[in-house]
Amino acid sequence: MDERYITAMVLSGVGDAMGFKGGRWEFNHNGEDIHEDLKQLGGIQKLHVKLMDWPVSDDTVLHIATAKALCTNKPIGDTLYMEFAHKYREGSLDMDGRSPGTTTMPNIGRFKLSDPKGYMVPFNARGVGCGAAMRAMCIGLRYPKPEQLKDLMTVAVESGRMTHNCPTGYLGSLASALFTSYAVQDKPIREWGVGLMDTLPKALNYIKEAGREVAENKLNWSYFTEQWTAYLQNRGLTDGQSDPTFPEPYGIKERDAFYKSVSFSGWGGASGHDAPMIAYDAFLGASDSWEELCHRGMIHGGDNDSTGVMAGCWYGVMHGFQGVPKINYKDLEYRDVLTDLGKELYKLTQKD
Template structure:
């Protein structure tokens, strides 16, 4: 597969962004840096989720402007002391941890049988459902998990779902890109992200969202410039289709629903001038809170931006492209809007953690976070499993 985004492995750089934040951030490939970034990715994803969720108040608020006013009254992102009981993580973090902890269990088992990993993921998703009190789990997630039978070899498979296009797969798959960080692991990444996605969202719009979140994390670990990630996704969709055909499950139904995700992304990349992945994104001259709300709504399936598999990673990506290494700008674009804000937040912030670590992030946003230790531990242990790839 040719990669639109060619880069020299010896000289990796972070994405260059438009606006005020245009600068290059060279990666130093030391193990401490990688460990730090892996830990930061899991941790900041959780922190952003808790912030965007705000105990459901902001996740379900349809006016981005109202959220921005409330944040301002609280003293801005820098003043937020993210801790219980006011700030708890949502179902997004609980399920992202489930994916990560299943990967860690599998890595330690040295099994080598990928279906064992799928069973472990199914088991961890089952367990995660006992920790959903007050976390607003999605209906498709809870229903999908209730159909899983982790003790059976094929118990990770559920029936095709015509209504399975939500963002539940996309919000919990970023760590897959951390487990498969190298270009030569792309086939494994495609397989695992699709299977994890369709354990609850067995519909292309749903499970391809899982692929997108994992793929962009995989690119972030490699230090690929962010403006070419979208073009890489369009190429990877071909591999995804080959995989779905090869697996042979519900091929006709998948084919029937395949193009929605693909076309939505093609349209988005065209709007931002990113189709060939060669130039920086083009944003409108005026792209404030109201304009973003309008755009997020426009790219959505049903008017709630970020609630589907195609637009949760898309809005996260749009926000990431426009924020450079500014956590505050990322929060304005990805955490505080009138859509499914915790889902776009966890996705974008995970990429931020991989690219920049905790640089410029107010300590109060994460130091007292619920599940802080678990999140950092998961990041650290996933890095331990793949450390040999970086030596």
């Protein structure tokens, strides 16, 4: 399991860097064009993911920041949340060429680092982006056990709404962390979506108990649930007991069209609800094939670094480096940092 933690962190970075390609692939909304680029490069087996062509994006920088805060092992509450604030502020200084989010960065700038509650930002009904989800996988690594669900939920929600203080945004953080914990538990993948749906009412109860902007949160709550309900119905996964059903054909063009159809504003994977959804869809369809996962989860005409960072992490938890060409990860930017954080997160779980 300690090796799986390391692989989870490293392959999250690979999925990010691969989907990002220095912005060239992230901002190309035509998946067929990207796949043609990939073909010219020799396919997944030949991708040497390293600087300068393959930097990690803001996703990995802020995932590292989240993990570093968790590794301080501070108690859940304001002390831990301020640690997130400090680490996110540090991460915000490492954004040159990484295309940071337009919601994330202004809110990180609003943190009052000398105030014990300086991590709180105003409610924002437009804070629906994927910036909270893309950095939350390590929360599932830190709180992986079923009996730790409350801790996972609390930390995912509070760290998420530090920048994306809207349910569509911070519930993406919850989904990302929850699915990572399911991967650690070896929970069958077809059951993950139902598990999320069972957790959402608990998250709403937490919001009510926390007492911050309850009316605003309730008013904006339903979108995330409705979108996930529709997705699970589409895939035949509402009972969590059946294998998913995919349309035929479901190639590059069809996947792009589907990813766009579930998006908030036409860019699949750019929002809190659909980034984990598309990563989950890719993971369901890829089984244990790294190459197929890359084709579905990292190489598409949407926000592919943000879907890739999650899909890569989950693959690493469940399959390690099985089937992953060494050239994909051996020279990854921040590989050593990600490796050390994976080790440290695993050690913390052994102390709980």
